Amino acid sequence: LKDGKKDIFRELIEELKPYDQAMLYQNIPTKHKPLFLELLTLLEVTGLLRHLSKDEQLLVLKTLDPKRATDILDLMEVDDLAFLLDDLSLKEIDNLIVKMQLEEMEILRRIMRYPKKTAGRVMTTRYIWVHHSYTVEQAIHKLKSFRNIAAYINYLYVIDDDKKLIGVVSYRDLLLADLNKCIEMFMEKNVVKIDGLTKQEEAAKIIGRYDFVSLPVTDENNILVGIITVDDILDIVVQEANEDIEKLLATGKEITFQTNPFVAARRRMPWLILLLFIGLVSGGIIERFENTLETVVALAFFMPMIAGMTGNTGTQSLAVVVRGLVSEDLNFKKASQLLFRELLVGIIIGITCAIFIAMIAYVWRGSLALGLVVGASLLATLIIGTLAGTVIPLILYKLKADPAVASGPLITTINDILSLLIYFGIATMFISNLM
Amino acid sequence: LKDGKKDIFRELIEELKPYDQAMLYQNIPTKHKPLFLELLTLLEVTGLLRHLSKDEQLLVLKTLDPKRATDILDLMEVDDLAFLLDDLSLKEIDNLIVKMQLEEMEILRRIMRYPKKTAGRVMTTRYIWVHHSYTVEQAIHKLKSFRNIAAYINYLYVIDDDKKLIGVVSYRDLLLADLNKCIEMFMEKNVVKIDGLTKQEEAAKIIGRYDFVSLPVTDENNILVGIITVDDILDIVVQEANEDIEKLLATGKEITFQTNPFVAARRRMPWLILLLFIGLVSGGIIERFENTLETVVALAFFMPMIAGMTGNTGTQSLAVVVRGLVSEDLNFKKASQLLFRELLVGIIIGITCAIFIAMIAYVWRGSLALGLVVGASLLATLIIGTLAGTVIPLILYKLKADPAVASGPLITTINDILSLLIYFGIATMFISNLM
Numbered sequence: 001l002k003d004g005k006k007d008i009f010r011e012l013i014e015e016l017k018p019y020d021q022a023m024l025y026q027n028i029p030t031k032h033k034p035l036f037l038e039l040l041t042l043l044e045v046t047g048l049l050r051h052l053s054k055d056e057q058l059l060v061l062k063t064l065d066p067k068r069a070t071d072i073l074d075l076m077e078v079d080d081l082a083f084l085l086d087d088l089s090l091k092e093i094d095n096l097i098v099k100m101q102l103e104e105m106e107i108l109r110r111i112m113r114y115p116k117k118t119a120g121r122v123m124t125t126r127y128i129w130v131h132h133s134y135t136v137e138q139a140i141h142k143l144k145s146f147r148n149i150a151a152y153i154n155y156l157y158v159i160d161d162d163k164k165l166i167g168v169v170s171y172r173d174l175l176l177a178d179l180n181k182c183i184e185m186f187m188e189k190n191v192v193k194i195d196g197l198t199k200q201e202e203a204a205k206i207i208g209r210y211d212f213v214s215l216p217v218t219d220e221n222n223i224l225v226g227i228i229t230v231d232d233i234l235d236i237v238v239q240e241a242n243e244d245i246e247k248l249l250a251t252g253k254e255i256t257f258q259t260n261p262f263v264a265a266r267r268r269m270p271w272l273i274l275l276l277f278i279g280l281v282s283g284g285i286i287e288r289f290e291n292t293l294e295t296v297v298a299l300a301f302f303m304p305m306i307a308g309m310t311g312n313t314g315t316q317s318l319a320v321v322v323r324g325l326v327s328e329d330l331n332f333k334k335a336s337q338l339l340f341r342e343l344l345v346g347i348i349i350g351i352t353c354a355i356f357i358a359m360i361a362y363v364w365r366g367s368l369a370l371g372l373v374v375g376a377s378l379l380a381t382l383i384i385g386t387l388a389g390t391v392i393p394l395i396l397y398k399l400k401a402d403p404a405v406a407s408g409p410l411i412t413t414i415n416d417i418l419s420l421l422i423y424f425g426i427a428t429m430f431i432s433n434l435m
Numbered sequence: 436l437k438d439g440k441k442d443i444f445r446e447l448i449e450e451l452k453p454y455d456q457a458m459l460y461q462n463i464p465t466k467h468k469p470l471f472l473e474l475l476t477l478l479e480v481t482g483l484l485r486h487l488s489k490d491e492q493l494l495v496l497k498t499l500d501p502k503r504a505t506d507i508l509d510l511m512e513v514d515d516l517a518f519l520l521d522d523l524s525l526k527e528i529d530n531l532i533v534k535m536q537l538e539e540m541e542i543l544r545r546i547m548r549y550p551k552k553t554a555g556r557v558m559t560t561r562y563i564w565v566h567h568s569y570t571v572e573q574a575i576h577k578l579k580s581f582r583n584i585a586a587y588i589n590y591l592y593v594i595d596d597d598k599k600l601i602g603v604v605s606y607r608d609l610l611l612a613d614l615n616k617c618i619e620m621f622m623e624k625n626v627v628k629i630d631g632l633t634k635q636e637e638a639a640k641i642i643g644r645y646d647f648v649s650l651p652v653t654d655e656n657n658i659l660v661g662i663i664t665v666d667d668i669l670d671i672v673v674q675e676a677n678e679d680i681e682k683l684l685a686t687g688k689e690i691t692f693q694t695n696p697f698v699a700a701r702r703r704m705p706w707l708i709l710l711l712f713i714g715l716v717s718g719g720i721i722e723r724f725e726n727t728l729e730t731v732v733a734l735a736f737f738m739p740m741i742a743g744m745t746g747n748t749g750t751q752s753l754a755v756v757v758r759g760l761v762s763e764d765l766n767f768k769k770a771s772q773l774l775f776r777e778l779l780v781g782i783i784i785g786i787t788c789a790i791f792i793a794m795i796a797y798v799w800r801g802s803l804a805l806g807l808v809v810g811a812s813l814l815a816t817l818i819i820g821t822l823a824g825t826v827i828p829l830i831l832y833k834l835k836a837d838p839a840v841a842s843g844p845l846i847t848t849i850n851d852i853l854s855l856l857i858y859f860g861i862a863t864m865f866i867s868n869l870m
Contacts, residue, residue, distance in 0.1 A: 015625060017625075017627070017645050018645075019644040019645055051644070140610055140611070143607070143610060143611065144611055147607075147611060154589045154606065154607070154648070171589065171606035171607055171610055172578070172582075172589070172606055174610055175575055175578060175606055175609055175610055176575070176578065176579055176582060190450060190452075192452065207669070208666075208669050208670070208673065209454040209486070210452050210453075210454055211666035212666075213589070213648050213665065213666075230648065230665050230666075230669065231643075231646035231647075231648075231665075233669065234642070234643050234665070234668065234669060234672060235643070237669065237672050237673060237676070238643065238672060238676070241672070241673075241676030241679075241680075242758050244676075244680065245676075245679065245680060245683065245754050245757075245758055246754065246758075248680065248683070248684060249683060249684075249750045249751060249753070249754035249843055256755075256759055257755075257759045257769060257772075257773055257776075259776075260776075261776050261777075261779035261780050261783065262783065264755075264776065264780050265779075265780045265783040265784050265787075268748070268751050268780065268784060269784060269787065271747070271751075272744065272747060272748060272751075272784060272788060273788070273791070275743060275744065275747050276740060276744055276788055276791065276792065279739055279740030279743045279744060280740055280795065282739035282740060282743075283736035283737055283739065283740055284736075286735050286736050286738075286739070287733075287736050290732060293732060293735060294729075294732050297725060297728060297729050297732075298722075300721050300728060300735050300738075301718035301719075301721050301722050302718055303721075303735075303738065303739070304714055304717035304718065304721070304738070304739075304742055304851055304855065305711065305714030305715055305717060305718055307739055307742075308710060308714045308717075308844075308847070308848060308851060309707065309710065309711060309714060311844075311847070312706070312707060312710050312844045312847075313703070313707060315684045315843065315844060316684060316703050316706075316707075318684070319680050319681065319683075319684035320691075320692075320699075322680075323677050323680055323681075324691055324692045334692060337692075338692055341692075341694075341695070341696045341699065342696075344696035344700075345696050345699050345700045345703065348696065348697065348700040349700050349703065349704060349707060352700075352704065353707060353708070353711055356708070356711065357711065360715065408684055408750065408843055409743075409746075409747045409750060412743070412746070412747075412847070413743060416739055416743060420739070
């Protein structure tokens, strides 16, 4: 990277796509990073930024001289910028954007007014619109003058005098049409669009269903305010799946391979502390049945198995419900069918496993009564565990909360408690037979 | 749907997108379904099929008269067709495709030679290529003659005399270029492409990184054999995320809201039976420590909490590893950093929780020795549980197996066993202090 090699460096950089430039940037020694950035064009730095984490992006912006940093903020897509600014204090935001172009700042403000994770937040405003009276030639002319903006989009959006969205035309149709033809004649009039306040998952569902590469976003007056592109949707789908897994496995927020151990431990801790206290409830239940346990210590042998199985079946049901809701909408009829199905599943699984375990317990400990108590308990706990794993996320969904908040560990811990109550309850009822 | 209303029906149908037609089709009474299909054009039925499940697709194909069914098979994208035929017996396949056009059948055979879940399996062959000597005008002419095929693609692929892929041109660049200009002059030469045998996850990673809408697939000689489009990638990303969750929560394969209870129970059962037997190992361990437990029954109170916490921390680590691997590649250095990080996390979490629980146990049972035994056990099990949740998926990844096979319930059950061994081991060592 010495001065003499600048040309070679430029040649190398020009061969690379933004993602690869970002990977290269991450891997060079820290002391060379400022020089690396200096040798890039503004557009290249902007492209590279997209592939860095928030912290790294801020570091880059601070490294650059203020004039360049401001130019880059102007070039960044406003949805990325809004995402970057999300966690900063107002003062930090002001410092960063004070010198931005007024126009860009106005757009940024508008986007940041939409709540997080809505279509309005992830849309880009870099689309090209044409008036419905335009001819193909006029449309191509407009496209030419905005060629840098229109990079990844393959549609022109058609609006009327009131700026209302009334149609869409693909580049392909433009290519194939006569130059003098009016856009209105062959535009697609049946436009699927969404409101800026729609949740981003909903936008992802729609793009997935219709195989779109972009989806226009309108406000309450059907005025076009932005578009959502499929590459953003791809990021959203991965992000939503990761969040589902984070919640289902109670991992805590956003722990990547790069998170430092103290931050990772702090993010994981709340769930663990909560589950520790709920786990103590199980201890309290066992204490209440101390006499039963002291009389028949063998009951303790089956405790982990019964609690574990109840947790596992509950977690399975939870996964079925949470993932089903990603692609399906739910109504009362579907929910009750699902509940009935899971009840049947619980009964089938319960009977099968109960017969197994009753025989094993009888053979192992030589007590028919013990076998029957363990088998009956497992039957009851599996049915109730399966239902708990279904009902809890459904109720959360009904309450418009995220069903994945009912994490696997939470269901497991709740099912632990239920299973111990049932198991020791049944055992205490038949204590005279067990002695 | 009576005869008189055919026109109204047609009008309604033409307003709808394929996904909506499919939803409508699913919701009408079964007896009207054949008539519904009859009133659709071949292209419409083909579009509708894409949005039905495999079973429903086969049912539709059987409902149609053989001539129409064959025409539709010819129209279907071969990757969808390959997916549909995957689970059928050879005889059923023969019956279905016997009358397909030879050319289409040849393409289908070629695609089905690629292993499942590779790029070759999910690619489409409906792309448009142009020779590098073409002018813009010639390219547009070719595009015109294949206009039905090129529907969702926004690129032309450029090949040389040996049919090797040497460039790519977007519709946008075609629109903006002079009609007499040669394609070679302005095509993008630095083409990102993948081999047909690459895994579909890998293709998804690349499309996500570079924000592509399509990705060309080549064979070992750099000859273009197909392209992967972003709408297929979106399906793949959702499917992979669902599979990760199915595995992480040991749910069993493909259980949707529509799966019938017996099938669902059968798919969930193998994991449960396996976990039932592993759970009995816990019972065996407790039996070995029967004397310890009989001497200090209070040890049983903390059993569910210690086992649960070890399982939870292991599951958290598992989730971090499995989801991290979705977007990151792993080398030895990264893996050892991760392992060291998780060790530190285990120690931090362990110390915090151990102090908590030692105090609680002391206050609750009034025995300092019990408090210290429970605290020390929790410290040890949390460190080991965290490591187990990290090491097991990393080993699976190293062995080129899917790290998500180490499901949460499996890690939980393994951690149950480890935690009981440690807990009762420590308790037995200090049994004289506990009495």
